[in-house]
Amino acid sequence: GLMHTEFINDRSKWELKGTIPQARSTYQFLNTSYPCLNEKQLGIGETTITGRKELVNKDGMFMIEELQRIVLERCTTARDAIRMMGDLILAYGYADGGECLTIADTKEVWHFEVFGEGSDKIGGVWAALRIPDDHVGVSANIPRISKIDPEDKENCMASANVFTVAKKLGYWDGKEPFCFWNAYVGGKKAFNIREFFILSTLAPSLKWDFDAEEIPFSVKPEKPVAVTDVMSLLRETYEGTQWDMTQNLKVEVKKKDSEEKEIITSPAANPWMTPDVVAMLNGIKDSTVVRYRLVSVPQCSYSVVIQLRDWLPDAIGGISWLSFDNPGQSPRIPVFCGTKELPDCFGICGQHRYQEEAVIWRYRRANKLATVRWGLT
Numbered sequence: 001g002l003m004h005t006e007f008i009n010d011r012s013k014w015e016l017k018g019t020i021p022q023a024r025s026t027y028q029f030l031n032t033s034y035p036c037l038n039e040k041q042l043g044i045g046e047t048t049i050t051g052r053k054e055l056v057n058k059d060g061m062f063m064i065e066e067l068q069r070i071v072l073e074r075c076t077t078a079r080d081a082i083r084m085m086g087d088l089i090l091a092y093g094y095a096d097g098g099e100c101l102t103i104a105d106t107k108e109v110w111h112f113e114v115f116g117e118g119s120d121k122i123g124g125v126w127a128a129l130r131i132p133d134d135h136v137g138v139s140a141n142i143p144r145i146s147k148i149d150p151e152d153k154e155n156c157m158a159s160a161n162v163f164t165v166a167k168k169l170g171y172w173d174g175k176e177p178f179c180f181w182n183a184y185v186g187g188k189k190a191f192n193i194r195e196f197f198i199l200s201t202l203a204p205s206l207k208w209d210f211d212a213e214e215i216p217f218s219v220k221p222e223k224p225v226a227v228t229d230v231m232s233l234l235r236e237t238y239e240g241t242q243w244d245m246t247q248n249l250k251v252e253v254k255k256k257d258s259e260e261k262e263i264i265t266s267p268a269a270n271p272w273m274t275p276d277v278v279a280m281l282n283g284i285k286d287s288t289v290v291r292y293r294l295v296s297v298p299q300c301s302y303s304v305v306i307q308l309r310d311w312l313p314d315a316i317g318g319i320s321w322l323s324f325d326n327p328g329q330s331p332r333i334p335v336f337c338g339t340k341e342l343p344d345c346f347g348i349c350g351q352h353r354y355q356e357e358a359v360i361w362r363y364r365r366a367n368k369l370a371t372v373r374w375g376l377t
Contacts, residue, residue, distance in 0.1 A: 051098030060093025270374030296328030
């Protein structure tokens with residue numbers, strides 16, 4: 001059987017959570033922290049959406065990363081991956097917090113959102129919606145699935161208990177229209193600045209209100225979206241918009257050997273300022289910085305842009321455009337579906353300390369130095 005393991009708190013021990021029947025054969029996949037692409041052009045993106053704490057049941061067997069690994073080993077389509085994850089959750093239980101996976105093959109893209117079923121039940125609850133072929137969807141740490149119709153089998157999939165668990169736990173009265181994100185997360189709107197900015201950028205004529213409770217699950221972009229456009233959006237810091245954190249950072253100083261004053265931009269100002277730097281700059285007279293959650297963040301470990309092309313053989317049709325550290329500063333390299341191995345530096349974790357032999361520090365060192373005097377010209 002295939003073992004499922006989970007880190008214990010001290011990071012030095014492993015605990016066997018259980019086994020599942022082994023497959024006769026498996027596919028190779030790119031084993032990033034959240035595995036993202038297999039040799040059959042099945043791609044997965046991940047974002048944590050948390051949800052209600054009381055839904056988490058650590059007695060379940062599967063964390064989200066292990067579900068990703070299993071389906072990338074065994075599936076070739078997004079629908080099959082969703083079905084298999086549902087079967088595994090039902091049989092063995094889900095132990096993680098709320099998660100969204102964007103699952104894609106060469107024909108379809110789906111958002112899959114999953115939560116535990118509560119402390120008294122080893123299982124889980126989930127829903128998945130298909131993003132229309134000519135649409136774009138965004139999930140950025142906030143659940144995006146609202147209305148669901150499991151009878152619409154072309155565009156919706158859900159666990160059999162999706163309504164009953166919500167009623168049992170008092171999240172839905174059975175009378176009001178059912179809203180998946182409201183039931184399993186509760187009370188918060190289903191988007192924030194990042195989703196709003198990206199979807200508004202791609203469909204600017206829609207002119208949504210940022211104070212609204214909800215914006216559409218997906219939108220039809222007004223221009224074709226290339227893979228390079230996606231990379232550009234992942235670099236986004238809202239520069240030049242009303243959310244640009246540096247736009248008000250002007251500091252009044254005396255000119256040398258003169259009583260006259262001039263206004264300069266603080267060289268400490270940069271799109272990725274930490275909370276302590278923001279607090280320091282806000283202490284300067286006539287200086288105000290409002291901190292927004294950027295699309296591009298400096299605490300990012302790695303990011304991928306997954307490109308799938310059905311007119312090419314799988315080995316070269318699928319690409320994971322891989323980058324480490326801040327996606328707003330780092331270049332990307334293509335890792336093809338048919339790639340058999342990467343240089344040794346890609347297999348070394350550099351997350352917990354400075355480690356020159358880890359590939360992430362080749363990126364991180366340059367990025368940190370570039371940010372120190374970002375505003376100096």
